[in-house]
Amino acid sequence: MHNHLINKTNHFLERAFPEQRLFLRSEEGTRFIRLSPLTQALGWTGSAAFFAWSIIATAVLLMDSIGSGNLRDQAQRDKQLYEQRVQTLSEERDARTSEAIAAQERFNLALSQISEMQSELLASEERRRELETGIGVIQSTLRRTIGERDLAKGSLEEVLAEARENADNATPGATSIASNATLTFMTEELSRTAAERDKVAANAADAEKFAQDMMYEARLREERNDQIFRQLEDAVSISLEPLDKMFSKSGMSVDNILGQIRRGYSGQGGPLTPLILSTSGGAPDADTERANRILGELDRMNLYRIAAQKMPFGMPVKSGFRFTSGFGTRWGRMHNGTDFAAPIGTPIYAPADGVVIHAAWSSGYGRLIKIQHEFGIETRYAHLSRMNVRKGQRVSRGDRIGDIGNSGRSTGPHLHYEVRVGGRPINPMIYIKAARDVF
Incomplete structure (x- = not known):
């Protein structure tokens, strides 16, 4: 077959x-x-x-x-584009840092100018009191001199009347002697009265000239104070604008954040004390209210500065990385953070002050660090190759807490970064983008 x-x-x-x-x-x-x-x-x-x-x-x-x-070629182009973007972000960060340093210098200058202005206002108050005291003394002296003059005039009339009576009753020789004595007394009294009058007139002229000088000096001080106030108001407004935008973009209540900082902040460097000057029982003047408004804005800036250290506005990875996966749905599942791809060993930094509440291995996260910040904010750092902190340790913004790795359920070296508010995950880019105009 x-x-x-x-x-x-x-x-x-x-x-x-x-x-x-x-x-x-x-x-x-x-x-x-x-x-x-x-x-x-x-x-x-x-x-x-x-x-x-x-x-x-x-x-x-x-x-x-x-x-x-x-x-x-595409990878090379992506790398070049990424390096250019990193360079641009670095330049923007340096520019924002310079602006922040300049704002801090303006803040310190404003404090020194306000201190000088407060000293000048206190000195002006003292000079005003001295002027009021001097004018009061001059008025008292003038009233006393007028009284003495009236008394001398009355005494003179009595002496003249007595002299006339004596002249009617006395002999011609005695009358001549009495007249000479009366004339001598009158001359002395008139001379003394004229001297006191001239002295009072001179004192009054000096007081008037001193008052005019004080009024002129007060006008110059008001103009100078107005110019200082305008400069301070502009500097404070320029410094506060990016801070207001940054905190408003964080999605949290700015008033609650500042209120909590104000309640918990005490000791040296706390909220600035308003100016309190004597107004003799009246309402504060315009300069005092204006200075208090500036001090209030400076206090708000100081509270912003404290709050910024306690909220995760910083970048956990500062150089040599690229974003590979953002917050949201990925492959039909929720991705609760942002991924930063970088070589193993790339440093990871704390974006804000806080306390480490977890630093150990955690199933799919691999080596995981959790940091508890103020205002109910928690940040997570997963897939690490190394952890430089331990549970219970307090860290500050910018401290190196670990290194990027590939531990846990990971397809390559990267950092999985999460931000949670009240236990609920939110997009970390909200804080990162909000801080671009400040840090």
């Missing part, structure tokens, strides 16, 4: 592949090999298959090489 099938196949293929004989000659004799149609068909089929496989394999290798070249 088998030979019959082979013979039938040879007969079918004989037209396309007639039987061939291959002669082999040697010293011993000549031999030949018979190539049946089936053998030739199998040989041609095998050769064609090998040739086709060679073509396909070569094409696949060429396509793979071309694709790899394109991927490498």
Whole structure:
């Protein structure tokens, strides 16, 4: 049956592949090999298959090489684009840092100017009191002099009346003597009164000149204070604007944050004390209210500065990374954080002050660090290769807490970074983007 099938196949293929004989000659004799149609068909089929496989394999290798070249070029372009973006972000960060330093310098200058202004206001208050006291003394002296003058005038009239009576009753010699004595007394009294009058007039002129000088100095001080106030108000407004935007973009109540900081903050460097000047029982003047408003804004800036250290506005990875996966649904499951891809060993920094509540292995997270911050905020750092902190340790913003790794359920070296508020995960980019105009 088998030979019959082979013979039938040879007969079918004989037209396309007639039987061939291959002669082999040697010293011993000549031999030949018979190539049946089936053998030739199998040989041609095998050769064609090998040739086709060679073509396909070569094409696949060429396509793979071309694709790899394109991927490498794309990766190179992505790397260059990423490096440019990192450089841009670094320049923006340096610019914001310079602005923050300048704002802090303006803040310190404002405090010193307010201190000088407060000293000048207190000195002006003292000079005003001295002026009121001097004017009161001059008025008392003037009233006393007028009284003495009236008394002397009355005494003079009494003496003149007595002299006239004596002149009517006395002899001419005695009358002359009495008249001379009366004239001498009158002359002395008039001279003394005139001297006191001139002295009072001179004191009044001096007091009027002193009052005019004080009024002129007060006007100059008011103009200078107004200019200082305007500069302070502009500096405070420029410094507060990016802080207001940053905290408003965080999604949390700014009033609650500042209120909690104000309640929990005490000791040196606390809220600034408003200016309190004596107003003789009246309402505070415009300058005092204006200065108190500036002090209130400076106090708000100080509270912002404290709160910024306690909220995760900083970047956990500062250089040599790229974002690979954001917050949201991924492959049908919720991705509760943001991934920073970087080589193993890349440093990870705390974005805010807080206390470490977990630093150990955790199932799919691998090596995991959890930090509890103020206002019910918690941050998580997963897939680490190394942890530099322990549970219960207090960390500050910018402290190195660990290194990027590939532990746990991970497809490559990266940091899985989460931010949770009240236990609920939120997008970490909310805080990162909100801080771009400040840090």
